[in-house]
Amino acid sequence: MIAGLAAYLWWGLVPVYFKAVAAVSPLEVLAHRIVWALVLLAVWLGLRGQLAGLAAAAPGGVARLGILASTALIAVNWLGFIWAVVTDRVLEASLGYFINPLVNVLLGMLILGERLRRLQWISVGLAAAGVILLAATRTEGLPWLALLLAFSFAFYGLLRKVSPVDAGSGLLAEVTLLAPAALGLLAWRAVRGDLAFGGDMKTSLLLVAAGPVTAVPLLLFVAAARRLPYGTIGFLQYVAPSLQFVLAVAVFGEPFGVPQAAAFGLIWFALLLFSIDMRRALGARVTDQPRARAARSTCSR
Incomplete structure (x- = not known):
């Protein structure tokens, strides 16, 4: 629990x-x-004897296309977040990560064929509706940066x-693929x-600290994900955008008026319903497991 909370607190304070x-x-x-995360991850995985796992992502491996695509996506995401912070749009970045779990559900339906329950819809x-309201009340139109991040x-x-x-x-494979471009840019x-x-x-x-800023929360998250129930991870994911929201409004002084409050209110209510649905689904799964075991035991007699 401590590792998972630490990861999301880290991500929340990274602005x-x-x-x-x-x-x-x-x-x-x-x-x-990219460069310093590569160095840190290579040392960490090398000390743990896990560099062999990189072979599956090598050019001849079955994961090649997936790794290439994920490399492009994580580079876009990282650059988008950096751009959001330095252009005083941390509030928009937090919006992106608030709606990210709902985008995950939508992609699960469209790509993986998963069925959405009523509360998820x-x-x-x-x-x-929250995103549309924000777009309608902004001179810039759609919050494209939030949508890009999400x-x-x-x-x-x-x-x-x-x-x-x-x-x-x-992640090591991704930063390795990005390293030549990163080193070329620096040169x-x-x-x-x-x-x-x-x-x-x-x-x-x-700038050297960019390595641990990138790699440490991921390593903490991986450690937590192996030990914590998926439902706990699901609730912890709201810690980071919540902290980013507080930083944007209370520390960085980004504007937050009635239109933003209404849009965020809709999204927070959506997340509340989403969390209730997720909790119900997890509870039903836990309840069904003993019943299934009992049924199998009865059938075997």
Whole structure:
């Protein structure tokens, strides 16, 4: 429980880190995130003797196309989040991660053929109404950044769900594939003379910290996911966008008026119904298991 909570608290507070490097180009921050996460994950998995799991994601492996697609999606998601923070749109980023669980349900129906229960349909409808209301009251129109974060992470999660590669090795494969482009970008900026890394000690150390900022919460999450019930993980996922919401409004001073309150209210109500439905489904599953065992025992006599 502690590891899972720590992971989501970390993700919830991570805008503070990206605000600290806001003077650096988002593309350079992304490049450092990739490079230093690669170093940290390679060392971690190497010490644990888990680098062999990377073979399943190698170019000849069955997971090749999935890893290539998930690599593109996670790069888009990371850059989108960095962009949201440095352009003072943390509130919109939190919206994206609030609606992400509902997008997951929608993708499960459209792609995996899963059937939605009544409360799930209502939740998806309310969330869509919230997004439409926000779009109608914004001069910018649709909250495209929130939708980008929600859908890119939902598709990423879907690909990782069906991948034979474990989470740690999968992320290592993704950052390994991204590393040449990241190193090329850093070299190009160095030649142009506008590379932030190396300019001063504080900025350089902050950019190196992009590695643990990326990798540590994932490792905590993986450790928690192995021990905690799926339902607990489902409820913990609201910790991160809730913290991001508080930071956006109370710390970063982003505008939050009546239209935003109404839109977020619809989405929060949708999440409440979604959580109630998830709890009922988990309760029914737990109740049905002893009955199924009893039925099998009766039939075997």
